[in-house]
Amino acid sequence: MDADIAVIGVGSMGSFALCELASMGVNVIGFERYAPGHDRGAGHGESRIFRTAYGEGTDYVPFLQQARDLWKHLESMTGIDIYTETGGMMIGRPNDGFLEEVLMSAEAYNLPHQVLDAEEARGRFPQHRFDNEDIVFLDPLAGVLRPELAIQAASTLATEKGARLYCGCPITALEPHSAGVTIHCEGEKFHVGHVVISAGAWTSRLLPQLSLPVWVERQIMFWYPAGNPREFVPDRFPISIRITDGDAWYALPTLDGKTVKVALHTEGERVDPDTIDRAIHTKDSELLSQFAQKYIPDLDSEPEKGKVCMYTNTPDNDFVLGSVSGVPHVTLLGPMGGHGFKFAPIMGKLAAEVATGISPSLAIDLFSPDRLIGVK
Ligand SMILES: Cc1cc2nc3c(=O)[nH]c(=O)nc-3n(C[C@H](O)[C@H](O)[C@H](O)COP(=O)(O)OP(=O)(O)OC[C@H]3O[C@@H](n4cnc5c(N)ncnc54)[C@H](O)[C@@H]3O)c2cc1C
Known part of the structure; x- marks a missing residue:
């Protein structure tokens, strides 16, 4: 053996x-x-979102609570900065299914949280634009992992x-x-x-x-230069997930001091992991650039770079x-x-x-x- x-x-x-x-x-x-x-x-791709109130299902919360402790344990064992707690914003309409589940999971497990209306959110997070009908769920136990x-x-x-x-x-x-x-x-x-x-x-x-x-999907992360990068550092710019007209996309604070990572979380092209197209094409960022321009206007209209990654999904x-x-x-x-x-x-x-x-x-x-x- x-x-x-x-x-x-x-x-x-x-x-x-x-x-x-x-x-x-x-x-x-x-x-x-x-x-x-x-x-x-x-x-890969520099960063991953961590959060505890969970739109994908309340049943995941106990796993997230233990995962958070284990991420901190890994940092203490290795002395390496792996997890930065930035807090998190889930943005969308109050009747969106994802936001409803986020709120339900927070209530079921008594997780710390706050819910802001658009006006309050504008005052606290000037980097973002909000629609009047938006609410913002704040998860103080969310943050950024370095994969x-x-x-x-x-x-x-x-x-x-x-x-x-x-x-x-x-x-x-x-x-x-x-x-x-x-x-x-x-x-x-x-x-x-x-x-x-x-x-x-x-x-x-x-x-x-x-x-x-x-099945395997082609997914792409993009990095957009920020006009004023100091507004996007981890202690000023929490991770955010936004549901816009049925599309989900997310943004993470700058880790290089220049660019902000933004990506769509949506159905990608089905691919073979051995032959996946890893090149970035103009059309890959079109929809995302529109969202970013509208809702985080300090970001450049075009990304500086993109990186291909894979989701492997279950039904x-x-x-x-x-x-x-x-x-x-x-x-x-x-x-x-x-x-x-x-x-x-x-x-x-x-x-x-x-x-x-x-x-x-x-x-x-x-x-x-x-x-x-x-x-x-
Ligand atoms: C763009 C993008 C953004 C994401 N954002 C988030 C996020 O913010 N938060 C979050 O929680 N999750 C996020 N995810 C999901 C998360 O990254 C994945 O769920 C997770 O990385 C999957 O881990 P894995 O170990 O299954 O796959 P991998 O990390 O790919 O590991 C599989 C490993 O197996 C190796 N391997 C495969 N076949 C063989 C073989 N035959 N012999 C030897 N080695 C082999 C591969 O080389 C690879 O190293 C994101 C994913 C993508 C693509």
């Missing part, structure tokens, strides 16, 4: 699963086709705790059998007792027999975590859709618990892979 457990894909989720398993004293190997912190998957630094920090911590990490090692096939799993990596074979699959956009390739009903938009009926010795950790990064430390911890046969510290039924089997 080469290891008790292997983690396939050491990206956003896998780096945390590897770290947790190594911390538990498990003999664990991580296989990564590139290197931690690379820009070919879903865990590349986080993945590298968790991977380094994992190796310091005894994990072996093989980079530049694309796994081509997995063979689960009664005694464990055989892993194929470009002509080499490894034998392990169990695998955690955290391969993001490539997950389906590793378990083709399941025909998982998941119900919920995550995938757990074992799969009929596939022995496998824990699936992902796909995680377009909102998973903020959960990485708690998802890594829960995956490590499942893989080692420990009862998960939070109920994970919502994420059961079995719910997807047979879905078209």
